[in-house]
Amino acid sequence: MIEAVDVVKAFTVRTRSGLLRRARTPLRAVDGVSFAVEPGEFVGYLGPNGAGKSTTIKMLTGILTATAGTLRVCGLDPSRRRTSLxxxxxxxxxxxxxxxxxxxxxxxxxLVRRLYRVESGAHRARLAELTALLELEPFLDTPVRQLSLGQRMRGDLAAALLHDPELLVLDEPTIGLDVVSKATVRDFLARVNAERGTTILLTTHDLGDIERLCRRVMIIDRGRLAYDGGLDELRRTVPADRVLVVELASPAAPITLDGIENVRVEGPRQWLRLPRSANAAAVVAELARGHDVRDFSLREPGIEDVLAGLYRGDHEYWCSGRPVAP
Incomplete structure:
Protein backbone atom coordinates (compact mmCIF):
# COMPACT_ATOMS: atom_id res chain seq x y z
CA MET A 1 0.00 0.00 0.00
CA ILE A 2 2.89 2.36 0.81
CA GLU A 3 6.50 1.93 -0.30
CA ALA A 4 9.19 4.45 0.58
CA VAL A 5 12.82 3.89 -0.42
CA ASP A 6 15.53 6.32 0.74
CA VAL A 7 13.09 9.24 0.68
CA VAL A 8 14.61 12.68 1.30
CA LYS A 9 12.92 16.06 1.64
CA ALA A 10 15.28 19.03 1.85
CA PHE A 11 14.43 22.66 2.49
CA THR A 12 16.52 25.83 2.42
CA VAL A 13 16.33 27.90 5.60
CA ARG A 14 17.20 31.59 5.24
CA THR A 15 18.64 33.39 8.27
CA ARG A 16 19.82 36.96 8.69
CA SER A 17 23.63 37.23 8.51
CA GLY A 18 24.00 40.99 8.30
CA LEU A 19 22.10 44.18 7.76
CA LEU A 20 21.10 43.34 4.20
CA ARG A 21 22.34 39.80 3.78
CA ARG A 22 20.73 36.43 4.46
CA ALA A 23 22.50 33.11 4.75
CA ARG A 24 21.04 29.98 3.21
CA THR A 25 21.26 26.77 5.23
CA PRO A 26 20.14 23.42 3.78
CA LEU A 27 17.90 21.36 6.08
CA ARG A 28 16.84 17.75 5.57
CA ALA A 29 13.42 17.40 7.23
CA VAL A 30 13.30 13.77 6.06
CA ASP A 31 16.65 12.10 5.58
CA GLY A 32 16.72 8.75 3.77
CA VAL A 33 13.57 7.15 5.20
CA SER A 34 12.61 3.67 3.96
CA PHE A 35 9.58 1.59 4.97
CA ALA A 36 6.68 -0.40 3.55
CA VAL A 37 3.07 -0.66 4.74
CA GLU A 38 1.04 -3.67 3.65
CA PRO A 39 -2.71 -3.61 2.88
CA GLY A 40 -4.84 -3.86 6.04
CA GLU A 41 -2.14 -2.71 8.47
CA PHE A 42 -2.81 -0.16 11.23
CA VAL A 43 0.49 1.66 11.74
CA GLY A 44 1.40 4.41 14.20
CA TYR A 45 3.92 6.99 12.97
CA LEU A 46 5.51 8.76 15.92
CA GLY A 47 8.16 11.34 16.65
CA PRO A 48 8.83 14.53 18.60
CA ASN A 49 7.90 17.92 17.20
CA GLY A 50 10.05 18.76 14.17
CA ALA A 51 11.08 15.14 13.60
CA GLY A 52 9.61 14.96 10.07
CA LYS A 53 6.21 13.33 10.62
CA SER A 54 4.06 15.97 8.92
CA THR A 55 6.57 16.33 6.08
CA THR A 56 6.33 12.60 5.45
CA ILE A 57 2.52 12.72 5.48
CA LYS A 58 2.52 15.62 3.01
CA MET A 59 4.78 13.68 0.64
CA LEU A 60 2.58 10.57 0.93
CA THR A 61 -0.51 12.58 -0.01
CA GLY A 62 1.13 14.51 -2.85
CA ILE A 63 1.17 17.92 -1.15
CA LEU A 64 4.98 17.95 -1.19
CA THR A 65 7.38 16.40 -3.68
CA ALA A 66 10.30 14.32 -2.41
CA THR A 67 13.75 15.76 -3.11
CA ALA A 68 15.21 12.29 -3.63
CA GLY A 69 14.24 8.65 -3.28
CA THR A 70 11.26 6.61 -4.45
CA LEU A 71 7.74 6.90 -3.04
CA ARG A 72 4.67 4.89 -4.08
CA VAL A 73 1.21 5.01 -2.51
CA CYS A 74 -1.43 2.59 -3.86
CA GLY A 75 1.06 1.95 -6.66
CA LEU A 76 1.10 5.63 -7.69
CA ASP A 77 3.67 8.41 -7.49
CA PRO A 78 1.88 10.83 -5.13
CA SER A 79 3.28 14.04 -6.58
CA ARG A 80 2.72 13.08 -10.24
CA ARG A 81 -0.64 11.31 -9.83
CA ARG A 82 -2.16 13.41 -7.07
CA THR A 83 -5.70 13.54 -8.53
CA SER A 84 -5.82 9.79 -9.17
CA LEU A 85 -4.41 9.12 -5.71
CA LEU A 111 -20.50 18.10 -1.81
CA VAL A 112 -17.82 15.57 -0.92
CA ARG A 113 -19.83 12.96 -2.80
CA ARG A 114 -19.81 15.24 -5.87
CA LEU A 115 -16.06 15.85 -5.61
CA TYR A 116 -15.31 12.14 -5.55
CA ARG A 117 -18.07 11.32 -8.08
CA VAL A 118 -19.62 8.70 -5.84
CA GLU A 119 -22.73 7.09 -7.38
CA SER A 120 -25.90 8.21 -5.55
CA GLY A 121 -26.98 4.74 -4.41
CA ALA A 122 -23.50 3.93 -3.06
CA HIS A 123 -23.45 7.34 -1.37
CA ARG A 124 -26.73 6.75 0.45
CA ALA A 125 -25.63 3.34 1.68
CA ARG A 126 -22.19 4.56 2.75
CA LEU A 127 -23.58 7.67 4.46
CA ALA A 128 -26.12 5.59 6.37
CA GLU A 129 -23.35 3.24 7.54
CA LEU A 130 -21.04 6.08 8.63
CA THR A 131 -23.93 7.95 10.29
CA ALA A 132 -24.67 4.91 12.43
CA LEU A 133 -21.04 4.09 13.26
CA LEU A 134 -20.07 7.69 14.09
CA GLU A 135 -23.41 8.65 15.66
CA LEU A 136 -23.88 11.60 13.29
CA GLU A 137 -27.69 11.66 13.12
CA PRO A 138 -28.30 14.27 15.90
CA PHE A 139 -26.22 16.94 14.16
CA LEU A 140 -26.38 16.14 10.42
CA ASP A 141 -28.47 19.30 9.84
CA THR A 142 -26.30 21.54 12.05
CA PRO A 143 -23.94 24.04 10.37
CA VAL A 144 -20.34 22.89 10.72
CA ARG A 145 -19.34 26.12 12.51
CA GLN A 146 -21.77 25.23 15.32
CA LEU A 147 -20.43 21.72 15.88
CA SER A 148 -18.26 20.84 18.86
CA LEU A 149 -14.70 19.74 18.18
CA GLY A 150 -15.62 16.08 18.69
CA GLN A 151 -18.64 16.33 16.39
CA ARG A 152 -16.59 18.09 13.70
CA MET A 153 -13.89 15.43 13.90
CA ARG A 154 -16.48 12.71 13.38
CA GLY A 155 -17.79 14.66 10.40
CA ASP A 156 -14.26 14.91 8.96
CA LEU A 157 -13.82 11.15 9.36
CA ALA A 158 -17.09 10.56 7.53
CA ALA A 159 -15.97 12.88 4.70
CA ALA A 160 -12.61 11.07 4.43
CA LEU A 161 -14.25 7.65 4.22
CA LEU A 162 -17.32 8.50 2.12
CA HIS A 163 -15.67 7.29 -1.10
CA ASP A 164 -14.48 4.05 0.57
CA PRO A 165 -10.70 4.65 0.25
CA GLU A 166 -8.08 1.92 0.41
CA LEU A 167 -5.83 4.00 2.67
CA LEU A 168 -6.73 6.40 5.48
CA VAL A 169 -4.04 8.85 6.63
CA LEU A 170 -4.69 10.52 9.98
CA ASP A 171 -2.70 13.43 11.42
CA GLU A 172 -3.61 14.05 15.10
CA PRO A 173 -7.27 12.96 14.75
CA THR A 174 -8.01 13.07 18.50
CA ILE A 175 -6.24 16.33 19.36
CA GLY A 176 -8.28 18.34 21.86
CA LEU A 177 -11.07 15.75 22.14
CA ASP A 178 -12.68 14.81 25.44
CA VAL A 179 -12.58 11.26 26.81
CA VAL A 180 -15.96 10.24 25.36
CA SER A 181 -15.19 11.63 21.89
CA LYS A 182 -11.77 9.95 21.87
CA ALA A 183 -13.35 6.60 22.73
CA THR A 184 -15.90 7.00 19.92
CA VAL A 185 -13.22 7.83 17.35
CA ARG A 186 -10.91 5.02 18.51
CA ASP A 187 -13.68 2.41 18.41
CA PHE A 188 -14.70 3.56 14.94
CA LEU A 189 -11.15 3.41 13.55
CA ALA A 190 -10.57 -0.06 15.00
CA ARG A 191 -13.80 -1.26 13.41
CA VAL A 192 -13.04 0.24 10.00
CA ASN A 193 -9.63 -1.43 9.99
CA ALA A 194 -10.90 -4.80 11.20
CA GLU A 195 -14.13 -5.08 9.22
CA ARG A 196 -13.36 -3.28 5.96
CA GLY A 197 -9.62 -3.94 5.84
CA THR A 198 -8.84 -0.24 5.39
CA THR A 199 -5.12 0.46 5.76
CA ILE A 200 -4.56 3.21 8.34
CA LEU A 201 -1.47 5.34 8.98
CA LEU A 202 -1.81 7.36 12.19
CA THR A 203 0.39 10.17 13.49
CA THR A 204 -0.39 11.37 16.98
CA HIS A 205 1.07 12.63 20.25
CA ASP A 206 -1.69 10.83 22.17
CA LEU A 207 0.00 7.55 23.06
CA GLY A 208 -3.33 6.15 24.24
CA ASP A 209 -4.33 6.06 20.55
CA ILE A 210 -1.19 4.09 19.72
CA GLU A 211 -1.53 1.53 22.52
CA ARG A 212 -5.21 0.88 21.80
CA LEU A 213 -5.10 0.81 18.02
CA CYS A 214 -1.70 0.07 16.48
CA ARG A 215 -0.03 -3.29 16.13
CA ARG A 216 3.05 -1.68 14.62
CA VAL A 217 4.81 1.62 15.26
CA MET A 218 7.40 3.57 13.30
CA ILE A 219 9.37 6.30 15.05
CA ILE A 220 11.07 9.11 13.17
CA ASP A 221 13.64 11.26 14.94
CA ARG A 222 15.62 14.09 13.35
CA GLY A 223 14.42 13.05 9.91
CA ARG A 224 15.50 9.41 10.17
CA LEU A 225 13.59 6.25 10.95
CA ALA A 226 14.72 5.28 14.43
CA TYR A 227 12.44 2.28 15.03
CA ASP A 228 10.04 0.04 13.12
CA GLY A 229 8.31 -2.79 14.96
CA GLY A 230 5.84 -3.76 17.69
CA LEU A 231 5.22 -1.97 20.99
CA ASP A 232 6.43 -4.90 23.12
CA GLU A 233 9.65 -5.10 21.10
CA LEU A 234 10.09 -1.34 21.55
CA ARG A 235 9.84 -1.67 25.33
CA ARG A 236 12.55 -4.33 25.24
CA THR A 237 14.75 -2.37 22.86
CA VAL A 238 14.79 0.97 24.68
CA PRO A 239 15.62 0.58 28.39
CA ALA A 240 13.23 2.22 30.85
CA ASP A 241 13.06 1.82 34.60
CA ARG A 242 10.32 -0.04 36.44
CA VAL A 243 8.58 1.35 39.52
CA LEU A 244 7.95 -0.69 42.66
CA VAL A 245 5.00 0.62 44.69
CA VAL A 246 5.29 -0.48 48.32
CA GLU A 247 2.53 -0.13 50.90
CA LEU A 248 3.75 -0.29 54.49
CA ALA A 249 1.72 -0.95 57.64
CA SER A 250 2.11 2.70 58.67
CA PRO A 251 3.80 5.89 57.38
CA ALA A 252 7.59 5.75 57.58
CA ALA A 253 10.69 7.66 56.53
CA PRO A 254 11.68 7.29 52.87
CA ILE A 255 13.13 3.86 52.19
CA THR A 256 16.77 3.90 51.07
CA LEU A 257 18.38 0.97 49.26
CA ASP A 258 21.62 0.80 47.30
CA GLY A 259 21.02 1.54 43.62
CA ILE A 260 17.31 2.21 44.16
CA GLU A 261 15.80 5.70 43.88
CA ASN A 262 12.90 6.65 46.15
CA VAL A 263 10.84 8.92 43.91
CA ARG A 264 7.73 9.52 46.01
CA VAL A 265 6.31 9.07 49.52
CA GLU A 266 2.61 9.40 50.26
CA GLY A 267 1.57 8.23 53.72
CA PRO A 268 2.31 4.51 54.09
CA ARG A 269 2.88 4.17 50.32
CA GLN A 270 6.27 4.68 48.66
CA TRP A 271 7.42 4.56 45.04
CA LEU A 272 10.86 3.09 44.28
CA ARG A 273 12.47 3.32 40.83
CA LEU A 274 14.20 0.09 39.85
CA PRO A 275 16.88 0.08 37.13
CA ARG A 276 16.49 -2.64 34.51
CA SER A 277 19.40 -4.54 36.06
CA ALA A 278 17.72 -4.80 39.47
CA ASN A 279 16.08 -8.06 40.51
CA ALA A 280 12.59 -7.11 41.71
CA ALA A 281 12.19 -10.27 43.83
CA ALA A 282 15.47 -9.58 45.64
CA VAL A 283 14.43 -5.96 46.30
CA VAL A 284 11.08 -7.06 47.73
CA ALA A 285 12.79 -9.67 49.94
CA GLU A 286 15.19 -7.04 51.29
CA LEU A 287 12.29 -4.68 51.98
CA ALA A 288 10.37 -7.38 53.84
CA ARG A 289 13.34 -8.01 56.15
CA GLY A 290 13.49 -4.41 57.33
CA HIS A 291 9.92 -3.14 57.00
CA ASP A 292 6.36 -4.25 57.67
CA VAL A 293 5.19 -4.55 54.05
CA ARG A 294 1.42 -4.95 53.60
CA ASP A 295 1.29 -4.92 49.82
CA PHE A 296 3.36 -4.10 46.73
CA SER A 297 3.01 -3.88 42.97
CA LEU A 298 5.53 -3.67 40.13
CA ARG A 299 4.71 -1.26 37.33
CA GLU A 300 6.37 -1.88 34.00
CA PRO A 301 7.36 1.24 32.02
CA GLY A 302 4.58 2.72 29.91
CA ILE A 303 5.05 3.63 26.28
CA GLU A 304 5.39 7.28 27.40
CA ASP A 305 8.46 6.42 29.47
CA VAL A 306 10.02 4.45 26.63
CA LEU A 307 9.49 7.20 24.08
CA ALA A 308 10.73 9.87 26.48
CA GLY A 309 14.02 8.00 26.77
CA LEU A 310 14.18 7.54 23.01
CA TYR A 311 13.56 11.24 22.31
CA ARG A 312 16.09 12.34 24.95
CA GLY A 313 18.75 10.38 23.13
CA ASP A 314 19.28 7.72 25.84
CA HIS A 315 19.65 5.18 23.06
CA GLU A 316 21.29 4.24 19.82
CA TYR A 317 19.25 4.55 16.67
CA TRP A 318 17.30 1.36 16.05
CA CYS A 319 15.39 0.04 13.08
CA SER A 320 13.75 -3.40 13.17
CA GLY A 321 15.90 -4.33 16.16
CA ARG A 322 19.20 -3.46 14.42
CA PRO A 323 21.29 -0.44 15.39
CA VAL A 324 22.08 1.95 12.55
CA ALA A 325 24.40 4.92 12.51
CA PRO A 326 22.86 8.24 13.59
Whole structure:
Protein backbone atom coordinates (compact mmCIF):
# COMPACT_ATOMS: atom_id res chain seq x y z
CA MET A 1 0.00 0.00 0.00
CA ILE A 2 2.89 2.36 0.81
CA GLU A 3 6.50 1.93 -0.30
CA ALA A 4 9.19 4.45 0.58
CA VAL A 5 12.82 3.89 -0.42
CA ASP A 6 15.53 6.32 0.74
CA VAL A 7 13.09 9.24 0.68
CA VAL A 8 14.61 12.68 1.30
CA LYS A 9 12.92 16.06 1.64
CA ALA A 10 15.28 19.03 1.85
CA PHE A 11 14.43 22.66 2.49
CA THR A 12 16.52 25.83 2.42
CA VAL A 13 16.33 27.90 5.60
CA ARG A 14 17.20 31.59 5.24
CA THR A 15 18.64 33.39 8.27
CA ARG A 16 19.82 36.96 8.69
CA SER A 17 23.63 37.23 8.51
CA GLY A 18 24.00 40.99 8.30
CA LEU A 19 22.10 44.18 7.76
CA LEU A 20 21.10 43.34 4.20
CA ARG A 21 22.34 39.80 3.78
CA ARG A 22 20.73 36.43 4.46
CA ALA A 23 22.50 33.11 4.75
CA ARG A 24 21.04 29.98 3.21
CA THR A 25 21.26 26.77 5.23
CA PRO A 26 20.14 23.42 3.78
CA LEU A 27 17.90 21.36 6.08
CA ARG A 28 16.84 17.75 5.57
CA ALA A 29 13.42 17.40 7.23
CA VAL A 30 13.30 13.77 6.06
CA ASP A 31 16.65 12.10 5.58
CA GLY A 32 16.72 8.75 3.77
CA VAL A 33 13.57 7.15 5.20
CA SER A 34 12.61 3.67 3.96
CA PHE A 35 9.58 1.59 4.97
CA ALA A 36 6.68 -0.40 3.55
CA VAL A 37 3.07 -0.66 4.74
CA GLU A 38 1.04 -3.67 3.65
CA PRO A 39 -2.71 -3.61 2.88
CA GLY A 40 -4.84 -3.86 6.04
CA GLU A 41 -2.14 -2.71 8.47
CA PHE A 42 -2.81 -0.16 11.23
CA VAL A 43 0.49 1.66 11.74
CA GLY A 44 1.40 4.41 14.20
CA TYR A 45 3.92 6.99 12.97
CA LEU A 46 5.51 8.76 15.92
CA GLY A 47 8.16 11.34 16.65
CA PRO A 48 8.83 14.53 18.60
CA ASN A 49 7.90 17.92 17.20
CA GLY A 50 10.05 18.76 14.17
CA ALA A 51 11.08 15.14 13.60
CA GLY A 52 9.61 14.96 10.07
CA LYS A 53 6.21 13.33 10.62
CA SER A 54 4.06 15.97 8.92
CA THR A 55 6.57 16.33 6.08
CA THR A 56 6.33 12.60 5.45
CA ILE A 57 2.52 12.72 5.48
CA LYS A 58 2.52 15.62 3.01
CA MET A 59 4.78 13.68 0.64
CA LEU A 60 2.58 10.57 0.93
CA THR A 61 -0.51 12.58 -0.01
CA GLY A 62 1.13 14.51 -2.85
CA ILE A 63 1.17 17.92 -1.15
CA LEU A 64 4.98 17.95 -1.19
CA THR A 65 7.38 16.40 -3.68
CA ALA A 66 10.30 14.32 -2.41
CA THR A 67 13.75 15.76 -3.11
CA ALA A 68 15.21 12.29 -3.63
CA GLY A 69 14.24 8.65 -3.28
CA THR A 70 11.26 6.61 -4.45
CA LEU A 71 7.74 6.90 -3.04
CA ARG A 72 4.67 4.89 -4.08
CA VAL A 73 1.21 5.01 -2.51
CA CYS A 74 -1.43 2.59 -3.86
CA GLY A 75 1.06 1.95 -6.66
CA LEU A 76 1.10 5.63 -7.69
CA ASP A 77 3.67 8.41 -7.49
CA PRO A 78 1.88 10.83 -5.13
CA SER A 79 3.28 14.04 -6.58
CA ARG A 80 2.72 13.08 -10.24
CA ARG A 81 -0.64 11.31 -9.83
CA ARG A 82 -2.16 13.41 -7.07
CA THR A 83 -5.70 13.54 -8.53
CA SER A 84 -5.82 9.79 -9.17
CA LEU A 85 -4.41 9.12 -5.71
CA UNK A 86 -6.99 11.39 -4.03
CA UNK A 87 -9.77 9.06 -5.21
CA UNK A 88 -8.09 6.11 -3.47
CA UNK A 89 -7.09 7.61 -0.12
CA UNK A 90 -8.75 9.54 2.69
CA UNK A 91 -6.93 12.17 4.76
CA UNK A 92 -7.82 13.83 8.06
CA UNK A 93 -5.75 16.64 9.57
CA UNK A 94 -6.84 17.13 13.17
CA UNK A 95 -6.27 20.88 13.18
CA UNK A 96 -7.90 21.56 9.79
CA UNK A 97 -11.34 20.65 8.52
CA UNK A 98 -12.32 19.60 5.00
CA UNK A 99 -15.96 20.54 5.66
CA UNK A 100 -17.72 23.73 4.55
CA UNK A 101 -17.92 26.00 7.57
CA UNK A 102 -21.36 27.58 6.96
CA UNK A 103 -23.13 24.55 5.51
CA UNK A 104 -24.97 21.86 7.46
CA UNK A 105 -22.90 18.70 7.84
CA UNK A 106 -25.28 16.79 5.55
CA UNK A 107 -24.72 19.31 2.72
CA UNK A 108 -20.95 19.19 3.22
CA UNK A 109 -21.01 15.42 2.83
CA UNK A 110 -23.14 15.78 -0.31
CA LEU A 111 -20.50 18.10 -1.81
CA VAL A 112 -17.82 15.57 -0.92
CA ARG A 113 -19.83 12.96 -2.80
CA ARG A 114 -19.81 15.24 -5.87
CA LEU A 115 -16.06 15.85 -5.61
CA TYR A 116 -15.31 12.14 -5.55
CA ARG A 117 -18.07 11.32 -8.08
CA VAL A 118 -19.62 8.70 -5.84
CA GLU A 119 -22.73 7.09 -7.38
CA SER A 120 -25.90 8.21 -5.55
CA GLY A 121 -26.98 4.74 -4.41
CA ALA A 122 -23.50 3.93 -3.06
CA HIS A 123 -23.45 7.34 -1.37
CA ARG A 124 -26.73 6.75 0.45
CA ALA A 125 -25.63 3.34 1.68
CA ARG A 126 -22.19 4.56 2.75
CA LEU A 127 -23.58 7.67 4.46
CA ALA A 128 -26.12 5.59 6.37
CA GLU A 129 -23.35 3.24 7.54
CA LEU A 130 -21.04 6.08 8.63
CA THR A 131 -23.93 7.95 10.29
CA ALA A 132 -24.67 4.91 12.43
CA LEU A 133 -21.04 4.09 13.26
CA LEU A 134 -20.07 7.69 14.09
CA GLU A 135 -23.41 8.65 15.66
CA LEU A 136 -23.88 11.60 13.29
CA GLU A 137 -27.69 11.66 13.12
CA PRO A 138 -28.30 14.27 15.90
CA PHE A 139 -26.22 16.94 14.16
CA LEU A 140 -26.38 16.14 10.42
CA ASP A 141 -28.47 19.30 9.84
CA THR A 142 -26.30 21.54 12.05
CA PRO A 143 -23.94 24.04 10.37
CA VAL A 144 -20.34 22.89 10.72
CA ARG A 145 -19.34 26.12 12.51
CA GLN A 146 -21.77 25.23 15.32
CA LEU A 147 -20.43 21.72 15.88
CA SER A 148 -18.26 20.84 18.86
CA LEU A 149 -14.70 19.74 18.18
CA GLY A 150 -15.62 16.08 18.69
CA GLN A 151 -18.64 16.33 16.39
CA ARG A 152 -16.59 18.09 13.70
CA MET A 153 -13.89 15.43 13.90
CA ARG A 154 -16.48 12.71 13.38
CA GLY A 155 -17.79 14.66 10.40
CA ASP A 156 -14.26 14.91 8.96
CA LEU A 157 -13.82 11.15 9.36
CA ALA A 158 -17.09 10.56 7.53
CA ALA A 159 -15.97 12.88 4.70
CA ALA A 160 -12.61 11.07 4.43
CA LEU A 161 -14.25 7.65 4.22
CA LEU A 162 -17.32 8.50 2.12
CA HIS A 163 -15.67 7.29 -1.10
CA ASP A 164 -14.48 4.05 0.57
CA PRO A 165 -10.70 4.65 0.25
CA GLU A 166 -8.08 1.92 0.41
CA LEU A 167 -5.83 4.00 2.67
CA LEU A 168 -6.73 6.40 5.48
CA VAL A 169 -4.04 8.85 6.63
CA LEU A 170 -4.69 10.52 9.98
CA ASP A 171 -2.70 13.43 11.42
CA GLU A 172 -3.61 14.05 15.10
CA PRO A 173 -7.27 12.96 14.75
CA THR A 174 -8.01 13.07 18.50
CA ILE A 175 -6.24 16.33 19.36
CA GLY A 176 -8.28 18.34 21.86
CA LEU A 177 -11.07 15.75 22.14
CA ASP A 178 -12.68 14.81 25.44
CA VAL A 179 -12.58 11.26 26.81
CA VAL A 180 -15.96 10.24 25.36
CA SER A 181 -15.19 11.63 21.89
CA LYS A 182 -11.77 9.95 21.87
CA ALA A 183 -13.35 6.60 22.73
CA THR A 184 -15.90 7.00 19.92
CA VAL A 185 -13.22 7.83 17.35
CA ARG A 186 -10.91 5.02 18.51
CA ASP A 187 -13.68 2.41 18.41
CA PHE A 188 -14.70 3.56 14.94
CA LEU A 189 -11.15 3.41 13.55
CA ALA A 190 -10.57 -0.06 15.00
CA ARG A 191 -13.80 -1.26 13.41
CA VAL A 192 -13.04 0.24 10.00
CA ASN A 193 -9.63 -1.43 9.99
CA ALA A 194 -10.90 -4.80 11.20
CA GLU A 195 -14.13 -5.08 9.22
CA ARG A 196 -13.36 -3.28 5.96
CA GLY A 197 -9.62 -3.94 5.84
CA THR A 198 -8.84 -0.24 5.39
CA THR A 199 -5.12 0.46 5.76
CA ILE A 200 -4.56 3.21 8.34
CA LEU A 201 -1.47 5.34 8.98
CA LEU A 202 -1.81 7.36 12.19
CA THR A 203 0.39 10.17 13.49
CA THR A 204 -0.39 11.37 16.98
CA HIS A 205 1.07 12.63 20.25
CA ASP A 206 -1.69 10.83 22.17
CA LEU A 207 0.00 7.55 23.06
CA GLY A 208 -3.33 6.15 24.24
CA ASP A 209 -4.33 6.06 20.55
CA ILE A 210 -1.19 4.09 19.72
CA GLU A 211 -1.53 1.53 22.52
CA ARG A 212 -5.21 0.88 21.80
CA LEU A 213 -5.10 0.81 18.02
CA CYS A 214 -1.70 0.07 16.48
CA ARG A 215 -0.03 -3.29 16.13
CA ARG A 216 3.05 -1.68 14.62
CA VAL A 217 4.81 1.62 15.26
CA MET A 218 7.40 3.57 13.30
CA ILE A 219 9.37 6.30 15.05
CA ILE A 220 11.07 9.11 13.17
CA ASP A 221 13.64 11.26 14.94
CA ARG A 222 15.62 14.09 13.35
CA GLY A 223 14.42 13.05 9.91
CA ARG A 224 15.50 9.41 10.17
CA LEU A 225 13.59 6.25 10.95
CA ALA A 226 14.72 5.28 14.43
CA TYR A 227 12.44 2.28 15.03
CA ASP A 228 10.04 0.04 13.12
CA GLY A 229 8.31 -2.79 14.96
CA GLY A 230 5.84 -3.76 17.69
CA LEU A 231 5.22 -1.97 20.99
CA ASP A 232 6.43 -4.90 23.12
CA GLU A 233 9.65 -5.10 21.10
CA LEU A 234 10.09 -1.34 21.55
CA ARG A 235 9.84 -1.67 25.33
CA ARG A 236 12.55 -4.33 25.24
CA THR A 237 14.75 -2.37 22.86
CA VAL A 238 14.79 0.97 24.68
CA PRO A 239 15.62 0.58 28.39
CA ALA A 240 13.23 2.22 30.85
CA ASP A 241 13.06 1.82 34.60
CA ARG A 242 10.32 -0.04 36.44
CA VAL A 243 8.58 1.35 39.52
CA LEU A 244 7.95 -0.69 42.66
CA VAL A 245 5.00 0.62 44.69
CA VAL A 246 5.29 -0.48 48.32
CA GLU A 247 2.53 -0.13 50.90
CA LEU A 248 3.75 -0.29 54.49
CA ALA A 249 1.72 -0.95 57.64
CA SER A 250 2.11 2.70 58.67
CA PRO A 251 3.80 5.89 57.38
CA ALA A 252 7.59 5.75 57.58
CA ALA A 253 10.69 7.66 56.53
CA PRO A 254 11.68 7.29 52.87
CA ILE A 255 13.13 3.86 52.19
CA THR A 256 16.77 3.90 51.07
CA LEU A 257 18.38 0.97 49.26
CA ASP A 258 21.62 0.80 47.30
CA GLY A 259 21.02 1.54 43.62
CA ILE A 260 17.31 2.21 44.16
CA GLU A 261 15.80 5.70 43.88
CA ASN A 262 12.90 6.65 46.15
CA VAL A 263 10.84 8.92 43.91
CA ARG A 264 7.73 9.52 46.01
CA VAL A 265 6.31 9.07 49.52
CA GLU A 266 2.61 9.40 50.26
CA GLY A 267 1.57 8.23 53.72
CA PRO A 268 2.31 4.51 54.09
CA ARG A 269 2.88 4.17 50.32
CA GLN A 270 6.27 4.68 48.66
CA TRP A 271 7.42 4.56 45.04
CA LEU A 272 10.86 3.09 44.28
CA ARG A 273 12.47 3.32 40.83
CA LEU A 274 14.20 0.09 39.85
CA PRO A 275 16.88 0.08 37.13
CA ARG A 276 16.49 -2.64 34.51
CA SER A 277 19.40 -4.54 36.06
CA ALA A 278 17.72 -4.80 39.47
CA ASN A 279 16.08 -8.06 40.51
CA ALA A 280 12.59 -7.11 41.71
CA ALA A 281 12.19 -10.27 43.83
CA ALA A 282 15.47 -9.58 45.64
CA VAL A 283 14.43 -5.96 46.30
CA VAL A 284 11.08 -7.06 47.73
CA ALA A 285 12.79 -9.67 49.94
CA GLU A 286 15.19 -7.04 51.29
CA LEU A 287 12.29 -4.68 51.98
CA ALA A 288 10.37 -7.38 53.84
CA ARG A 289 13.34 -8.01 56.15
CA GLY A 290 13.49 -4.41 57.33
CA HIS A 291 9.92 -3.14 57.00
CA ASP A 292 6.36 -4.25 57.67
CA VAL A 293 5.19 -4.55 54.05
CA ARG A 294 1.42 -4.95 53.60
CA ASP A 295 1.29 -4.92 49.82
CA PHE A 296 3.36 -4.10 46.73
CA SER A 297 3.01 -3.88 42.97
CA LEU A 298 5.53 -3.67 40.13
CA ARG A 299 4.71 -1.26 37.33
CA GLU A 300 6.37 -1.88 34.00
CA PRO A 301 7.36 1.24 32.02
CA GLY A 302 4.58 2.72 29.91
CA ILE A 303 5.05 3.63 26.28
CA GLU A 304 5.39 7.28 27.40
CA ASP A 305 8.46 6.42 29.47
CA VAL A 306 10.02 4.45 26.63
CA LEU A 307 9.49 7.20 24.08
CA ALA A 308 10.73 9.87 26.48
CA GLY A 309 14.02 8.00 26.77
CA LEU A 310 14.18 7.54 23.01
CA TYR A 311 13.56 11.24 22.31
CA ARG A 312 16.09 12.34 24.95
CA GLY A 313 18.75 10.38 23.13
CA ASP A 314 19.28 7.72 25.84
CA HIS A 315 19.65 5.18 23.06
CA GLU A 316 21.29 4.24 19.82
CA TYR A 317 19.25 4.55 16.67
CA TRP A 318 17.30 1.36 16.05
CA CYS A 319 15.39 0.04 13.08
CA SER A 320 13.75 -3.40 13.17
CA GLY A 321 15.90 -4.33 16.16
CA ARG A 322 19.20 -3.46 14.42
CA PRO A 323 21.29 -0.44 15.39
CA VAL A 324 22.08 1.95 12.55
CA ALA A 325 24.40 4.92 12.51
CA PRO A 326 22.86 8.24 13.59
Missing amino acids: ARRIGVVFGQRTTLWWDLPLRDSLT
